[in-house]
Amino acid sequence: MLAGAKSKLPLFIFLTPILLWLFLLIVLPHLDLLRMSFRIENDYGDMIWSVNNYLEFFREPIYWLTFARTALYAIIVTFLTLCISLPVAFYITKVAPPRFKGFLSLLLLMPFWVSELVRVYGWMILLRESGVINHFLLKWGILRQPVEMLYNDVAMTMGLVYTSMLFMVVPLLSVLDNLDDSLIEAAFDLGSTTPTIVWKIIIPHAMPGIASGSIVVFMLTLGNYLTPNLMGGKNSLWFTEQIYNQFIASFNWNQGSAFGFLLLIISSLIIFAGLKLTNQKLSKVVQ
């Protein structure tokens, strides 16, 4: 008993900073935001309790439409990221010569050595009307007039996929590493085609990695602010921007925090639904 208590003491000592960190910097502010989200200003300028901030989201089409749009794009981005990342991860783990594996993973990581802002500005320099790509297309005579490739949903989606690829590839790398090559060889020996192998062997085996990667990518995309704002331009009202506007432009922190909690709740529900649809268990996915 005494020995047990003794051995736990260091654990508590080392755990205290992280617990304090979590409690003071994450739990407490959230509680305050939660309280704030249920307060509104009445006609006399006094603060009263109300669920009006939450009702406002459903009452005003612009808010829930923006949310629906954001969620839809986040799902599309997640799917596209998966489509690109699966072959990449498969190539790195199974096809590439072993001595290049580390190098290839490093190449994937490299863009993340600079901040997201710099990466987005890089894309903007490439895509803008007076940008690098247009310059070469004109020079080679492929185009007569420069085209604006920035400030539309395609550019925004591409930027988001680029930003989130790494977070899909890494979990896929670890699950595909465990995939026994002989399964694929056996399938080929038995005369199955490549699509069948992908569909029947690789994807089912990679499912936990796909699910955890998708959750991360979905959440990151849904909560992104920079990329939609800078690359999407005039048409890209993202829900996070809506929250920012409530806090900063309208000075309505109560409405803003209600939106924040709605984002948290609804995105959790979407992930929950996704897990149910694909028959995954959260406890298995987060391993």
Add this chain to the structure above:
Amino acid sequence: MNKQALSLMVAGGFILGLASGVNAETLELLTWKGYAPKSLVEKFEKETGITVKTTFSNNEEMIAKLRATRGAGFDLAQPSQDRISSVQEKFNIYQPIDYAKIDATLIVPSMLEAVKKNTMVDGKSYGVPHVYGTSGLIVNKKTAADANDYTALLDPKYEGRVSYRLKRPTLIAMAFAEGKDPFALYNDAEAYQALMESIGQNLIDAKGLVKTYWTNGDALLQSMRSGEVNVAMAWDNGGWKLNAENPDIDFVAPKSGALGWIDTFAIPAKAKNVDAAYKWINFMMVPENAAVFTNAEKYGTASAGAIEFYDDSVKANFQRSFSQADVDNIKWYPPVPAKLEAIEGKILDKVKAAQ
């Protein structure tokens, strides 16, 4: 490993913070980009030994930052004069200015009086004028010769070559362009909302013409330089900066009136180094220093006598863009009453969300 690295970083940051707090006096300045030119900061540091730390922001973010800390974290802020009184009334984030500590001879008297009046809450004033300027049009004369009013931003002729900010000045400018006076409706929230909703609808209808809604002044100037944008609503100094590089581009005072703003010095409620704040104000208003700022940034300053030290090109800018009639027609922002921001915020959201 992560945890370790994190705690190391935190500890490191803590020690650094302590060390800098002990060693030198600092001035935490919350201001706009360009308002604290490096040469002036260095001169100030040499004269006083006070280190200046600048944070660049805009009106909305300044208010939000100070509101979050209830007026702590900064020694001096620079909000526009029309955004002080209602914010102060509601959130109490500034402290009254002690005008005895300011060398009033350095400041244009009429401006000082106007700012005192506009930033007054319960008999105390909260602002000292620093910089003034206008919002109007930056036009590329070669490609958009007849753009002389805000309505050019809605003109199909300039499809894909138009840019403006999705902020309250745009709504107000468009209202003036329609011959309405939004400032007269400031105290009638309902009428104001109705007017702004119709303006918002116009912006939605003309959304297809817009290249992008700019948020960063430098990015806008880059778009104008490269010919991606030919007509933009922006601050006068941007147009003048571009004019120095390319004479085709210039600032144009719109027919329905340029929007005049004055940015101020205001001291946050819990400022730590109030003395340094007053020193900075008096330093910036010395004519020679104010002129250094104006010559670099092209904005006018409220410093009396700075005009003698202006470059000729700066004087020429003003004369080129503003006739006497244009000057008389400048619409100076009156103090914004509370609640209008929420109305405008929602309309701007709708414009941004419209497809």
